[in-house]
Amino acid sequence: MEPTEPPAGPPGPPQRPGDQSGQGQPSPQYGQGTPPPQYGAPQYGQPDPNQPQYGQPGPPQYGQPPYGYPGGQNQLPPQQQKTSxxxxxxxxxxxxxxxxxxxxxxxxxxxxxxxxxxxxxxxxxxxxxxxxxxxxxxxxxxxxxDSDPERDASGQVTATADVAPEKLRVGDCVAEVQEGEVQDIKVQPCSQPNGGKVYAVFELPKGSFPGLDAVQASAETGCTDRWKQLREQATDLSDIFYLHPTEDSWSLGDHSVTCLLAPR
Structure with missing residues (x-):
């Protein structure tokens, strides 16, 4: 027998039944990687660029508003509310x-x-x-x-207070006499230095308001005559003052005139 020559190289893997060597694609050999994937076909572990990923919004669908525009319309800012x-x-x-x-x-x-x-x-x-x-x-x-000042049993004022002119009585002393319309006047005990003392109070005839000039003339005449009737002599150089009603107070029933002797 002649010796046979051994086959060159290591023996290959056994072929399965039905396989034909040399036909189709070659099987990957040891040390060789898998063939590259075909273009456009997603592979396992690689994201599809056409599908939305987890946590990322996908492209807007037909009939749905784009992202960032609620309701599909731009919202106008509310108008500022006006103050009445x-x-x-x-x-x-x-x-x-x-x-x-x-x-x-x-x-x-x-x-x-x-x-x-x-x-x-x-x-x-x-x-x-x-x-x-x-x-x-x-x-x-x-x-x-309108309240009366505090008085003692004899009627003398015992405490300083602001009162309406019609609340003054004969013998009351005031802190100060001012010309012009008087709403309130400060009355005080006569033992204190005073700016005037009431010596007469009388009423003007009732009826419609005769006018400011007529009221002032009647008040001046009445106070002057009543001072003369007293036959008193002022200890200091003094003037006669009078408080008379105004048109407004006349309509409220005030017809009284208050006469005061005030030092200069």
Whole structure:
């Protein structure tokens, strides 16, 4: 027997039945990688660029608004709410004690604000409250000014107080006498240095207001005559003063004249 020559190289892997060597694609050999993927075909572990990934929004679908535009329409900024002019006027007038106008404008503002949807309800309420506080203060001031001063059993004033001129009596002493219209006058005990003393009080004839000049003339004549009737002599150089009613006080029933002797 002739010796046979061994085959060159290591023996290959056994072929499965039905396989034909040399046909189709060659099997990968040891040390060689897998063939490269075909273009456009997604591989395992690689994201598809056409599909949205987790946590990232995908492209907008047909009929859906784009991102960032709610409702598919641009939203206009809301208009700034205006403040009621009547409310502002009510507050300003309430501060400066224009009582009737502050109350009227405040009520108008409270009625209009629900219809016009304006701001200023609090300002209107504040204006009305301020006007009411001014009104209460005036009423209290008038009430205290109309009260009689403190007197002893003989009728002499015992404490200094501001009183209305019609509250003065004969023998009362005042701190100061001023010319012009007088709303209140300070009365005090005669033991203190005073600016005048009441020596006569009388009433003018009732009826319609005769006019300011006629009232002043009647007051001056009446006070001068009554001083002469007293036949008194002033210890110091003095003048006669008189407090007379005005047209407004006349309409309220004030017809009295108060005569004072005041040192110069």
């Amino acid at each position: 002019v009547f409310a502002i006027l009510s507050l300003v007038l309430g501060v400066i004690s224009a009582i009737p106008f502050a109350i009227i404008f405040g009520i108008v503002a409270l009625v209009r604000i629900p219809k016009t949807r304006e701001k200023g309800k609090g300002m209107a309420i504040a204006g009305i409250v301020l006007a009411c506080l001014w009104l209460v203060g005036i009423v209290l001031a008038v009430a205290f000014s």
